[in-house]
Amino acid sequence: MDPVTPVPSSLTTDLAAVVGADHVLTDAADVAPYATDWRGAYAGTPLAVVRPGSTDEVSAVVRLAHEAGVAIVPQGGNTGMCGGATPSGDGSQVVLSLGRMRKIRDVDPVSSTMTVDAGVVLAEVQQAAASVDRLFPLSLAAEGSCTVGGNIATNAGGTAVLRYGMMRSLVLGLEVVLPDGRVWDGLRSLRKDNTGYDLTQLFIGAEGTLGIVTGAVLTLHPATPARATSWVALPSVAAAASLLPLLRDHAAERLTTWELVSRPALDLVVSQGVPDPLACDAPWFGLIELAGPAGATVGDDLESALGAAVEAGLVLDAAIAGSPAQRDGLWALRERISEAQESLGPTIKHDVSVPITSLDDLVSRLAPALEQALPGIRPIVYGHVGDGNLHYNLSRPESLEPDAFWARAAELSAIVHDCTVELDGSISAEHGLGSSKAAAASAYKSEVEVSLMRSVKDALDPRGLMNPGKVLPLG
Ligand code: FAD
Ligand code: 2HG
Numbered sequence: 001m002d003p004v005t006p007v008p009s010s011l012t013t014d015l016a017a018v019v020g021a022d023h024v025l026t027d028a029a030d031v032a033p034y035a036t037d038w039r040g041a042y043a044g045t046p047l048a049v050v051r052p053g054s055t056d057e058v059s060a061v062v063r064l065a066h067e068a069g070v071a072i073v074p075q076g077g078n079t080g081m082c083g084g085a086t087p088s089g090d091g092s093q094v095v096l097s098l099g100r101m102r103k104i105r106d107v108d109p110v111s112s113t114m115t116v117d118a119g120v121v122l123a124e125v126q127q128a129a130a131s132v133d134r135l136f137p138l139s140l141a142a143e144g145s146c147t148v149g150g151n152i153a154t155n156a157g158g159t160a161v162l163r164y165g166m167m168r169s170l171v172l173g174l175e176v177v178l179p180d181g182r183v184w185d186g187l188r189s190l191r192k193d194n195t196g197y198d199l200t201q202l203f204i205g206a207e208g209t210l211g212i213v214t215g216a217v218l219t220l221h222p223a224t225p226a227r228a229t230s231w232v233a234l235p236s237v238a239a240a241a242s243l244l245p246l247l248r249d250h251a252a253e254r255l256t257t258w259e260l261v262s263r264p265a266l267d268l269v270v271s272q273g274v275p276d277p278l279a280c281d282a283p284w285f286g287l288i289e290l291a292g293p294a295g296a297t298v299g300d301d302l303e304s305a306l307g308a309a310v311e312a313g314l315v316l317d318a319a320i321a322g323s324p325a326q327r328d329g330l331w332a333l334r335e336r337i338s339e340a341q342e343s344l345g346p347t348i349k350h351d352v353s354v355p356i357t358s359l360d361d362l363v364s365r366l367a368p369a370l371e372q373a374l375p376g377i378r379p380i381v382y383g384h385v386g387d388g389n390l391h392y393n394l395s396r397p398e399s400l401e402p403d404a405f406w407a408r409a410a411e412l413s414a415i416v417h418d419c420t421v422e423l424d425g426s427i428s429a430e431h432g433l434g435s436s437k438a439a440a441a442s443a444y445k446s447e448v449e450v451s452l453m454r455s456v457k458d459a460l461d462p463r464g465l466m467n468p469g470k471v472l473p474l475g
C-alpha cells in the first residue's frame with residue numbers, strides 16, 4: 001500500500017469541476033451530517049464530502065482521488081451500525097455520498113426485475129415494486145432512509161430473511177465504479193449465468209472496500225396482500241427455537257417473519273408509549289407473520305399453528321391483529337426497540353448468530369457472565385430468531401456514567417463474541433464489520449481465511465484507497 005501522499009491543493013477544485021461547486025462540501029457545518037453516524041457513536045473529519053449525480057461523475061471523482069492518493073469512504077443513508085460509512089479523524093479522506101443518485105431506471109413486472117441507482121431509498125424501491133403489483137421483500141426499520149447501495153454493501157438482513165434471504169439473494173446484477181475509476185457494467189438481469197467467478201456476489205457485503213456500487217438490478221417477488229400477524233408470549237428461548245419447525249409445518253413458505261423480543265426490550269418500547277397487547281408476565285415474546293397472495297388462507301394457517309403451539313407448551317398467550325392498524329401496533333413493538341434503546345444512553349451493540357438450536361445456550365451463558373463482569377448491566381435482547389440472529393445489546397447500569405460504560409465496551413464485547421464463537425456462531429450476522437468489528441472478526445477467523453480476504457482486497461484495490469480500515473483492519 002502506498003503511503004498517504006500530501007493532498008494536492010487543486011483536488012477540491014478538480015472535484016468541483018466534475019460535480020459542481022455546490023456538491024463539494026468542505027465547511028464544518030456542511031460536512032457535519034456526513035462525518036458522524038446516526039447514533040453519534042462514530043465520528044470523523046472528512047477532507048471533503050462529494051455528491052456526484054451520475055455514474056460517470058462517480059467514476060471521474062474516484063479517478064481524481066486515485067491519482068491524488070486520497071482514500072474514499074462511500075456513504076448512502078448513513079444508517080449503518082458499525083462505523084462503516086464514517087471517515088477517519090485525520091481529515092485525509094473524501095466521503096462520497098450517493099444521495100443524489102436516486103433514479104429508478106426501469107421496472108419490469110414481466111421479468112420481475114427493477115434497475116435502480118444506488119442512492120434510491122429502500123422504501124422507494126418497495127413502493128415502486130408495489131405500483132406494478134410486485135414485492136421487494138427486504139424490510140428493516142431504517143427503510144425510510146437507508147439506500148439500496150448501502151443495503152448491497154452491508155448485505156442487509158431484516159425481518160423477512162426467513163422467507164426471502166438476505167440482500168444478496170435479491171440482487172441479479174451490479175454496476176460498480178472500481179477503485180481506479182473504471183466502471184464495471186454488470187447490470188445483467190439473468191437468472192442463470194455460469195460464466196466464471198461471481199463478481200456480483202463479491203461486491204455484495206464488501207462494505208465499500210472493493211468499489212462503489214452505482215446501480216443494481218434487483219429481483220422482485222409476487223405481492224403478498226394477504227397477511228396474518230400475531231404477538232405471542234413465550235416461556236423460553238428454547239420454546240422460540242422449537243416453534244420454528246412447527247410454524248413451518250403449518251405455513252410452509254408463507255412464514256415470512258419470526259422475531260424474538262425479551263421482556264426488558266418489550267418494557268422499554270411500552271414505556272415509550274407503544275401499547276402492550278397481552279400484558280402477560282412472560283420472559284420472552286415474539287412476532288409472527290404469514291403472508292400470501294390475495295385469498296390465501298394465512299389467517300386460518302396462523303390460528304391452527306398457534307393452537308398447536310399452545311398445546312405443545314411453546315406459546316403461553318397470543319394476540320392476532322384484527323386490522324391493519326392493529327398489525328402496525330404489533331410491528332411497532334419490535335421495530336421501535338433499536339431507537340428506544342438510545343434513550344438509555346450509549347448502547348454496546350452485538351449482532352450475533354448461532355445455530356438456532358444453540359440460541360438458548362447462548363442466552364443462558366451470557367446473562368450471568370455479563371452480570372458478573374458488570375453488576376446491574378442491562379441486556380436488551382431481541383432479534384431475528386428464525387435466522388438464529390440476536391441483537392444482544394447492552395445498556396449501562398443506571399448508576400454508571402455513560403463514558404465509564406463505553407470504556408468497558410471491548411471487555412464486554414469479548415464476553416459476547418467469545419461465547420458466540422464457542423457455539424460456532426458469527427460476530428456479525430447482518431450489520432457487517434465496518435471499523436468497529438474489523439479487528440475482532442480477523443482475530444476470530446483462521447489465518448487462511450484472513451489471507452484470502454486480504455488477497456481479494458489487494459487484487460481489486462492495490463493502493464488501499466477504498467474505505468480503508470473497514471472489514472479488514474489497517475496494518
Ligand atoms: P450507510 O450506513 O451509508 O453505509 C453502510 C456501509 O455501506 C458503509 O461501509 C458504506 O461505506 C457502504 N456503502 C454505502 N453505500 C455504498 C455504495 N453505494 N457502494 C459501496 N459501498 C457503500 N440492518 C440490517 O441488516 N437489518 C436490520 O434489521 C436493520 N435494522 C435497522 C434499524 C434501524 C432503526 C437502523 C438505524 C439501522 C438498521 N440496520 C439494519 C442497519 C442499516 O440500516 C443497514 O446496514 C443498511 O443496509 C445501511 O444502508 P445505508 O444506505 O444507510 O448505508
Ligand atoms: C433490528 O433488527 C436492527 O432491529 C437493529 O438490526 C438492531 O439496533 C440494533 O442493534
Ligand code: ZN
Nearest residue numbers: 158383391430
Ligand atoms: Zn436486525
